[in-house]
């Protein structure tokens with residue numbers, strides 16, 4: 031995918047990318063997308079996040095196994111083998127970002143909604159990635175195997191994992207996303223069907 035500088039084009043071309051080339055994501059590129067994430071808004075500007083960045087092949091393979099198990103559970107499919115998991119999206123992505131957020135009541139932080147204070151950062155990260163020509167996809171199926179994944183990654187009880195975001199150079203070309211026209215999503219002044 032080509033880099034994009036025009037912001038409306040960026041929104042139009044933000045896609046779920048699940049196949050990646052076997053090409054590294056440099057520290058500089060990674061830093062840029064994490065910079066974008068940290069500029070996101072959060073409730074009372076508490077910035078209650080921590081971004082766990084996974085690059086180690088063994089860690090990604092273990093996580094991929096849990097993710098594929100979660101996917102299989104959700105779809106009612108048989109459990110994957112270790113080999114299948116190692117060929118999966120999470121294992122094959124050069125980088126996987128796990129955006130984590132503190133949980134109100136478990137830290138003393140209050141006054142914000144957990145998801146509302148982390149998903150804007152996820153979107154910033156993904157849009158910055160796309161602007162650079164990188165692909166990503168926001169995934170939440172891992173939550174089915176939350177306990178195992180939190181134990182695997184050492185995520186403390188005071189944090190929740192909001193997503194797994196694989197990140198890398200896309201393995202194929204992608205057209206623009208397909209969404210309903212704005213008229214179908216909007217009503218003015220009063221609710222209407």
Ligand SMILES: Cc1cc2nc3c(=O)[nH]c(=O)nc-3n(C[C@H](O)[C@H](O)[C@H](O)COP(=O)(O)O)c2cc1C
Pocket residue numbers: 044045046047048167168169170171172207208
């Ligand atoms: C809350 C949420 C959860 C998602 N979870 C997953 C997931 O677990 N696995 C996955 O492959 N994609 C996941 N996606 C990606 C969506 O399937 C994708 O964004 C949607 O189909 C639109 O794709 P497009 O942008 O390429 O048109 C998720 C997206 C959102 C917003």
